[in-house]
Amino acid sequence: MSRGHRPGHRTRGHEGSPSPPPGDRTLVLPGEEIRAQGLKPGPGTYRTGGKVYASVLGLLSPRPPMVQVIPLSGRYIPKPDDVVLGTVTDVQGTFWLLDIGAPRWAPLHMTGTPWQVEIGETDRFLRVGDAVVVQVESLEATGRIGVTMNGEGLGKLEGGTIVRISPARVPRVVGRNGSMIDTIRRHTGAEVVVGQNGRIWVGGTPDAIHRVSEVLRIVEENGQRSGLTERVESYLLATMPTDPKGPEEPAPEHAHRDAPPRTLPPSEPDEVTVEAEDDPPESTETGEP
């Protein structure tokens, strides 16, 4: 039976996909037959006995000559150039291991940092539990994930709070061309760094952090439903501080330890949220009443 038929490689990236028209979104479940006349089974599907079935729970996305299923849940599957948030889980002589929510831990080599690190001195810069913003650099066939901290907006995180959501919800948090994330920043005055792995750093006043966390919870709970922007805006307006000065300036606390030369929030957090616009689940925004 189907064991021999591997469902292609899975969702290594679905950028540049045309958005399916509104109202045309179909939820498929594992084992559900896909009517795909003449289409090749792509990621998230498998073929057996001449028929194509879904292998994951997700949205059906026919894209000739292929049909694929875009997962609506699951762990973060790394893509090259993704900006992600991670926490240090292990410190070795020349590298750190980071938990970025992917199937494997990602090694960050000391040469991949903006710091002058001596061998054996890695724990002077990052310790277990520290939070960082890194970028996925390489993916090997063995599943090894190479990450780097050299680049705009990357570095160690200080202060603030990290909120976790499902990686499948990240395009909805960012919104079309960053519309959702702009709305959140504008209404709360918080600094927000969105990792493609569903980990989101929020800095600012306790009130701002609380409101952003609440918005992220709304996004998480409402999955792929439509009308999300309205829901979020009504929440933000209803919780607007009555202070006539408007949203307060973010004042993230900095708790420096020995020699962390670069800290966030970065001057341009927008850089961090690139390339989410093209993700197909995002097309839900067009389906709103």
Place this chain on the structure above:
Amino acid sequence: MGNVGAKDVPVLLSPEGLRIDGRKVDELRPMKIQVGALHNADGSAFVEWGANKVYAAVYGPREVHPRHLQQNNKAVIQCKYNMAAFSVDERKRPGLDRRSQEISKVIAEAFESVVFAEEYPRTSIDIYIEVVQANAGTRCAGLVAASMALADAGIPMVDLLPAVAVGKVAGKIVLDLKKEEDNFGEADLPMALVPQSGRLVLLQMEGHMTEEELSQALDLGVQGCREIYEKMKQALRDRYALGPIGGSA
């Protein structure tokens, strides 16, 4: 139960052909499935099935612990089935016992034959099943819950895995045994079905049946599994509804 004498055996099948709880011989107990019941798991589900209450949590694919179990060509699937001390009438001694080890093993093997483990080499997919209230058929309830949790965790697989037990009670083949039927019946036959292919990936039996009864039981079980399959799909559709906020699917 204490002292069970022959006199205590309840009437399992009425003259009208109804069972101890009023069900027909081919009728399932009521079932309620909630997907995403736990917050910190990658996927989870809570299943109420008759008087059974079972949680399942799935973590992964993630790093393998202990490391030596790691496989270079595929993910390992690890399962832990556990019954809470308070899940049965007489307090159960907590922790691993031979029964729970066996059930963990057969459930893990059932999922090994439907999950596309080759997609995640050197990782582990961990399934935890916690029975908080037991009333016969907990391995089937655990399988159903775990299957929903795997789908919720975005794990690629051939199909969902509905499961049900068929038994022989008062000489009749009946679907979905409850506790009294399991305790005082003549046979218990749990099974798990891959609806897409019609294959069984779990089949165990306790007690005695004739060859004819066995084939009748298998047919009844497959029919029951298909009924459960529909409930499972509906639970996932409810959880991942696409309609407007506040509206239905």
